[in-house]
Amino acid sequence: MANRQLCLARRPEGALRADDFEIIETPVRTLADGEVLVRNTWLSIDPSLRIRLEARTPDGYLPPLAIGEPLAGLALGEVVESRSPDFTVGELVSHTQGYRDLAILGGDAATLGGYGAPTRIEPNGFPDRWFLGPLGSSGLTAYVGVTVILDVDAEDTVWVSAAAGAVGSLVAQLARQRGATVIGSAGSPPKVEHLLSHLGLDAAFDHRAQPLAESLAESAPAGITAYFDSVGGGHLTAALDAMRTGGRIAVCGAISGYDAGAPVPGPHNLFQLVAKSIRMEGYRAGSFNHLTPAMQEELGDHLSAGRIRFDERVFDGLTAAPEAMIAMLHGDHLGKTLVTLDERN
Amino acid sequence: MANRQLCLARRPEGALRADDFEIIETPVRTLADGEVLVRNTWLSIDPSLRIRLEARTPDGYLPPLAIGEPLAGLALGEVVESRSPDFTVGELVSHTQGYRDLAILGGDAATLGGYGAPTRIEPNGFPDRWFLGPLGSSGLTAYVGVTVILDVDAEDTVWVSAAAGAVGSLVAQLARQRGATVIGSAGSPPKVEHLLSHLGLDAAFDHRAQPLAESLAESAPAGITAYFDSVGGGHLTAALDAMRTGGRIAVCGAISGYDAGAPVPGPHNLFQLVAKSIRMEGYRAGSFNHLTPAMQEELGDHLSAGRIRFDERVFDGLTAAPEAMIAMLHGDHLGKTLVTLDERN
Incomplete structure (x- = not known):
């Protein structure tokens, strides 16, 4: 099975350009014990990723991305294969390995690969994508x-x-x-x-x-x-x-x-x-993940009652992710910028 | 009765100079009801006064001193005349009208003239001057x-x-x-x-x-x-x-x-x-004057027991105050810079 990943092609000079990125296709390795394979459905396009595209990041921050390394970012996806006792196929999870079709998560990857294991999402009638946005x-x-x-x-x-x-x-x-x-x-x-x-x-x-x-x-x-x-x-x-x-x-x-x-x-x-x-x-x-349930309750109530609204701009497909990033950093749209990777969305 | 006051002679250009200041002698007016006359004994020489010598002070801060205006600063003194029911002659007080031999305090002056009425000091065996320093x-x-x-x-x-x-x-x-x-x-x-x-x-x-x-x-x-x-x-x-x-x-x-x-x-x-x-x-x-008793108890204990030491450099007389300020801003001495106005000190 091949996996498309959006990678850093070169260090940007000033404002981002689409050709600072390239899509690289790699085979998906076999899962190890404890791991899950997730098919990404939604990518969150966030300004903070821009920091990691520079050759140096501020002390205390995540390290720079290497040239040729896949971008990282918050994403939602569906578990399509599981060797973890904690996840079953078909479940919705959020995680930090966006900008690719498929992500291997959990097991050692949870501690070695980034800043968090996958988190199970129960949508409770809200749109999935809101768990990257107002409920995420x-x-x-x-x-x-x-x-x-x-x-x-x-x-x-x-x-x-x-x-x-x-x-x-x-x-x-x-x-x-x-x-x-x-x-x-x-x-x-x-x-x-x-x-x-x-x-x-x-x-x-x-x-x-x-x-x-x-x-x-x-x-x-x-x-x-x-x-x-x-x-x-x-x-x-x-x-x-x-x-x-x-x-x-x-x-x-x-x-x-x-x-x-x-x-x-x-x-x-x-x-x-x-x-x-x-x-x-x-x-x-x-640092405040323990407040997620309180946040979801308060914001969920406001959103359901129409007291708070949330605007979104959705770009279609992984190839549109560079354009989405550039538009987001440029402030072209209202609210949140997302990329959908699922034709059903 | 004449009163010597150290006044701003001109705006300093860069680092302070002694001739940025001059002593102006003025008669002392009669006390109004509620006021006390204080003979200053100790002046506290503090870096923050420097801010008020510029033509503009930062928003939210005390206003600039006018050319010809007496400098202001924390001081200790003895009540030598009182028309206030709250103070009797001979009491030690701290206040904010330093840089002069005599200060009129209390009454309307407490609200109009600065940022505080005089405060009675009971030395409890500590040196008076410490109530500008480690106990002030x-x-x-x-x-x-x-x-x-x-x-x-x-x-x-x-x-x-x-x-x-x-x-x-x-x-x-x-x-x-x-x-x-x-x-x-x-x-x-x-x-x-x-x-x-x-x-x-x-x-x-x-x-x-x-x-x-x-x-x-x-x-x-x-x-x-x-x-x-x-x-x-x-x-x-x-x-x-x-x-x-x-x-x-x-x-x-x-x-x-x-x-x-x-x-x-x-x-x-x-x-x-x-x-x-x-x-x-x-x-x-x-903004934390309510913590003064707790501070005096904790620091007083440490000072009495010799667990905390406090270094001081004392300059003698109002005419030495400009030199004291310049030395303090230049970091010439250890600890606190003070001026004594009382030959008994």
Whole structure:
């Protein structure tokens, strides 16, 4: 049985290009004891993969991908063969070996090959793909940011960067459900319109329209008490300036630097941390997997009741994955970017 | 009755100079109801005053001092006249109107004139001046940093910047009392020797001797779990790189930028916050005044028992205050810098 894998063809120079990648076909080896073979059905296209395409990754982060190595990423799939007592054929699992038709998981691979064994998914009537999105990694990242790191309540004025994106849109809507005043920013007028009309935010602005300080002064004249940062760079600088005393900043990413080809300078105004007693905390959802059931219950209720919506853009087939990545990093679409590998989807 | 006040003569250009200041003598007005007249005996010379000498101060911070305005700073003094029911002549008080012989405090001045009414001090056998140092503002800044912001325990490896200074030396010793492994940095070989021989730190280095990354790799080969920052700039960058996953950073100041004449750029590696789930928190001791009794009990015990030492350099008389400030910002001395205004001291 042959397996198509999307591999890194060369190091990108600045913004990603489709020919930075190539599909390499390899035979699938026989399963060892404890392993399962999974046929991938959905791939999650996430900004953080971009970090691993560089020759060096930040200390403490996952290592760089080698040239010729298959890309890694969150995915869903169906168990098609099992030598594990824990999984049976036909079950749906999530795992981290996306960007390929078939993945071998479990056994030694679970400890040696990446950052997690496969996880069984029971959809309970929700679409499978949502277990990569609002009931999966995107949901957990947003839930931890809002409930643990920022601990948002009705007194808060929260600025959410990249608020039309997969995580940002959930952060913004969860914060509103907690009664906070929520200001969202995004990279185009149609996205701003979406934030106001469809996500019901209290205010929204296009971060490219004018200096961020001016937009924040208009949207939050009394300042902000919390900031959700997935952008970094000038966004973080503006947040520090607009923050009230005692404010909090959750940092889940720095997309402004991922595709830039050079390090983005740090904010010149970090002294605001002292002047205004600000707490700034970075986190990765993977450290909070124990909160997944609580997250799925809270977000599942909101989604079922229509109080929270989740937008998705689906690309078709493994060959479309480079295009999907480029579009996602470029901010071309609302919400989450996915690739389907199953013609039944 | 005439009162000498040390005033700002002009905006400093880069590093402070003695002629940036001048002594102006003014008559003392009659007390209003509720006010007390205090004869200052001890002045605390603190780096943060430097911030207020610039034409602009950071948002959220105290306003700039005007040209011709008396400097402000923590001080101790004796009540010499009282129209307040709360204070009687002869009592010792701490307050924020230093840099002058006589201060009028309380009444409307307590709310209008600054950030606090006078506080009665009962020395309980400790030297008066310690209520500006290890049992006063320096002690509270260190205590909050170690016990609240960093919450240091025996598992920690803590790097303390400016560890030979007033606050840093207390942070380092308090962290050791809690069982942590403590690494201190300072700006000269004699200071490093002091950290090792007199403060008993586990490791110490001269931050000017070689790149900070190399010194940290030698002193803490497995990385640090906590960093106490009063320096900012390159120190903060190095701490982010040397930090283990889940580390914490307490930021109480950024002295590297105070006397520089230009903003110090932010760290280029702030993404470490995400990669290593780091919490970075700024604070000001003034927000934690409710912890003063607990701090005085813990530090008082350590000082009485000789488990913690506190070094001081005393300058004599108001005319020496500019020289004291310059020496303190330049890091010329160990521990705390004070000015005495009382020939009996």
